[in-house]
Amino acid sequence: MSRRDDMQHTPDEQQALGALRALDRPRASSEARARAKAAFLAGEAPAEAPAPASAPVVPLRPNRFRVFVPLAAAAVLLVALFGMWQYASGPRAMWNVTDVVEAGGVQGLPTETGMLMKVDPVTVTTGPESEFELQLGDMLRFRMLPGAEVELPAIPRRWNPEPMVIAVRSGEIYGTTGGEKLDVPLRIEAAEAIADVYGTTFAVFEVPEGTCVCLWLGTVKVTNRHDGATFDMQRETKFYVYKDGSVSGPLPIDDMERMKLSMMEEAGLLELGD
Amino acid sequence: MTPQDPSNRAAAAPLQRELLQRVRGKEPAALEAFFDHFYDRIYGHVARLLQDAHQAEDLTHEIFLRLNRALDQLDPDRDPTGWVFTVATNCVRDHWRSRRHKETVRSTELTSDHLEVLPDETDHPEQQLARRQEQEAVRQAMAELSDSDREVIQLRDYEQLDSNAVAEIIGAKPEAVRQRHSRAVNRLGQAFRRYLDREERAET
Numbered sequence: 179m180s181r182r183d184d185m186q187h188t189p190d191e192q193q194a195l196g197a198l199r200a201l202d203r204p205r206a207s208s209e210a211r212a213r214a215k216a217a218f219l220a221g222e223a224p225a226e227a228p229a230p231a232s233a234p235v236v237p238l239r240p241n242r243f244r245v246f247v248p249l250a251a252a253a254v255l256l257v258a259l260f261g262m263w264q265y266a267s268g269p270r271a272m273w274n275v276t277d278v279v280e281a282g283g284v285q286g287l288p289t290e291t292g293m294l295m296k297v298d299p300v301t302v303t304t305g306p307e308s309e310f311e312l313q314l315g316d317m318l319r320f321r322m323l324p325g326a327e328v329e330l331p332a333i334p335r336r337w338n339p340e341p342m343v344i345a346v347r348s349g350e351i352y353g354t355t356g357g358e359k360l361d362v363p364l365r366i367e368a369a370e371a372i373a374d375v376y377g378t379t380f381a382v383f384e385v386p387e388g389t390c391v392c393l394w395l396g397t398v399k400v401t402n403r404h405d406g407a408t409f410d411m412q413r414e415t416k417f418y419v420y421k422d423g424s425v426s427g428p429l430p431i432d433d434m435e436r437m438k439l440s441m442m443e444e445a446g447l448l449e450l451g452d
Numbered sequence: 453m454t455p456q457d458p459s460n461r462a463a464a465a466p467l468q469r470e471l472l473q474r475v476r477g478k479e480p481a482a483l484e485a486f487f488d489h490f491y492d493r494i495y496g497h498v499a500r501l502l503q504d505a506h507q508a509e510d511l512t513h514e515i516f517l518r519l520n521r522a523l524d525q526l527d528p529d530r531d532p533t534g535w536v537f538t539v540a541t542n543c544v545r546d547h548w549r550s551r552r553h554k555e556t557v558r559s560t561e562l563t564s565d566h567l568e569v570l571p572d573e574t575d576h577p578e579q580q581l582a583r584r585q586e587q588e589a590v591r592q593a594m595a596e597l598s599d600s601d602r603e604v605i606q607l608r609d610y611e612q613l614d615s616n617a618v619a620e621i622i623g624a625k626p627e628a629v630r631q632r633h634s635r636a637v638n639r640l641g642q643a644f645r646r647y648l649d650r651e652e653r654a655e656t
Contacts, residue, residue, distance in 0.1 A: 191641030193648075194593060195609050197586035198640075203496035210509035211491060218487050218516040219480055 266337030271315020272296045273333070276449070283308030283324075296333060303327045304349065316450045318364060320344075320353035321442065334362070341365050346384045352442045354379040356450025359396070366391075371419040372401040379443040381416075381435065388420035392431050394439035472528035478520075486532075487516065493611070494540050500606050501544050503595050515543045537607065537621045548599050585651040593643035601636035608633050 187195065206214075272294040273287075281289040283305020287297065304310050304322045311321040314333065322328055326349025334342050343365040344351075355364070359377040366373040366382045368389035373382055378396035382389065391400050393411040400409045404423030411417055416435070417427035431439065467475075467489060474482035494515060499508035519539055526532060594602055607618045608629075615633070619626040 187637060188641055190645040191637050193586065194590050194641045194644035195637065197590040197644070198594065198605070198609055200583070201587060201590065201610075203492065204499035204505065204508070205492065206495040206499075206505075206509050206512065210513070211495075214491065214509075214513040214516050215484070215487050217513060218520050219483050221478070221517070221520040 267335045271317055271333060273330075274313045274315075275311070276313045276319065277309070277311035277321070279309035280305065280307040284310045287312075297330060299329065299331050301327065301329045301347075313449060316356070317358075317360075318342075318353060318355055319442070319446050319450060320351050323350040323352070325349045326351055343367055346382050346389075348384045350381065350383045352379075352381045352438055354442045354446030354450070355396070356446035357443075358450065363399075370403055370421060370423075371417075372403060374399045374401070379439055379446060381439060381442075388418055390416055390418050392416040392435055392439065394431075394436075394443055466531050466533075469528045472526060472532060476523050476526045476528060478523060483520075490536050491516070494536065497537070497540060497606060497611060498544060500594070500610065501599070501602055502547070507547070511543055511547055512540075515540045518543060533613075534617050534620050537611070537613070537617075541603070541607075541621050544603075585648060589644050589647035589651055590640075592647045593640050596643045597636065597639060600632070601639055604629065604633045605636050605640060609637075 273296070274294055275287070275289060275291045278284060278289045278291060284302070285305075286300050286302035287295065287310075289310070302310065302322065304324055304326045306324050308324055309321060310326075311319070312330075313319040327347035328349075328351060329345035329347065331343050334340060341362050341364070345367045347369075351366075353364075353366075353375070355375070355377045357378050360375070363374040363376050366375060366380075368382055368384045368391075370389040371391060373380065373391045376397040376399075379394040380396070380398055381392040381394075383392070391398060391411065393413055393415060395413050398411045400411060400417050400419070401407070402409075402419050402423065402425060404419070407425075409417055409425070409427075412428055414431055414436070415428035416431050417425065417429070419425050467486065471482055471485060475486045491512070495508060495512045498512050498515070499505055502508050502511065519536065522539060526535065594605070597605070603622065604618065607613050607621060608615070613621070615626040615629045618633075619629045622629070624632070
């Protein structure tokens with residue numbers, strides 16, 4: 179380093195370099211020097227073997243690339259993993275309001291049709307004159323008749339979805355999976371019974387006497403909440419679990435139920451696919 | 453040799469070709485001369501880079517063993533200074549990468565005693581005080597720099613090697629060395645000013 183180069187430095191830099199050059203050289207202890215000299219003359223190996231003498235110089239600049247490239251790759255991988263995680267943990271579908279009758283009586287969700295919604299668990303009620311029909315992607319469509327109260331769950335995520343549980347507090351709901359068999363059953367919880375729906379078209383009534391589950395087509399397993407007994411339903415039948423835990427069924431569905439279930443089935447087949 | 457005299461750092465007369473040939477042949481007397489020629493310089497270089505006297509002693513020991521085993525690579529027709537500093541720089545970098553260095557608690561940092569400039573008897577007390585403050589400030593500023601900044605300043609400004617020699621030692625292009633050095637000196641100057649102001653405030 180020449181003094182001429184110093185002229186290109188600021189006064190602080192020149193002063194710092196001057197002070198640096200004025201420092202005396204550190205000195206090793208005489209013992210350390212003697213040990214090193216003896217070892218150098220004898221060529222004896224140190225306790226901790228150093229790298230081979232012929233090891234090439236490893237400059238700092240290439241090391242930056244050695245560090246940067248793995249870091250960049252790791253960053254890209256992290257971003258990709260984060261994106262995958264975001265996608266996998268995202269909702270499989272969104273709720274869509276498909277039909278509303280007497281919107282003023284519906285509480286808990288917006289009533290504009292055609293609006294996609296990703297909702298947290300929410301309670302929805304219909305007034306005495308209201309009906310409310312919702313669809314979840316191409317998975318499920320269900321209709322709440324007047325006087326119903328239903329608790330909707332969060333939408334299952336794409337990856338490793340947990341079973342979706344809909345709680346029916348009162349009133350009647352009709353639902354369909356549009357002819358599709360569900361891998362993860364939809365669980366309908368009512369006061370006296372639990373219905374695990376694998377597909378396809380069903381109804382659950384929460385009435386003063388107890389809980390009634392109707393099946394138009396597909397597979398539904400009913401569990402009596404009083405004793406845990408289960409019952410696999412047949413198509414076009416209904417099954418009662420009364421408030422005292424007694425059961426009744428299977429019974430044939432009546433004409434009104436048949437009409438509503440068949441209409442639900444048709445709507446499901448039309449809107450949900452196959 | 454006065455402490456302020458740069459000649460206490462720069463190598464004396466270059467080693468003769470005939471001596472280097474004997475060093476290469478590992479003749480004891482030549483090895484001893486070679487060791488005496490370089491040991492203090494290499495130890496000082498390592499100690500300043502590591503900021504740790506005990507580790508510097510151990511590492512300098514290793515460096516000379518490595519040099520001994522690499523003597524067959526010594527070219528008697530060239531000044532061996534660059535080669536010796538290259539081996540030393542590699543050892544220091546190996547050490548910086550090692551777990552031992554990362555876990556080191558710098559309990560044995562170089563103190564002022566290791567580095568102190570002997571006061572010039574002709575200095576006035578005020579000048580001696582100012583010199584001590586500068587010395588302390590530059591010591592702290594150097595300690596604050598990154599390993600690579602300290603390395604390039606050490607080689608250029610303390611060992612007084614030119615950019616080409618430093619480039620050969622650290623394995624970079626001379627222009628890159630100049631840029632790296634410029635940035636390092638800039639950081640040194642800023643840190644030096646900060647510590648110097650602190651020293652002066654403490655004195656007042």
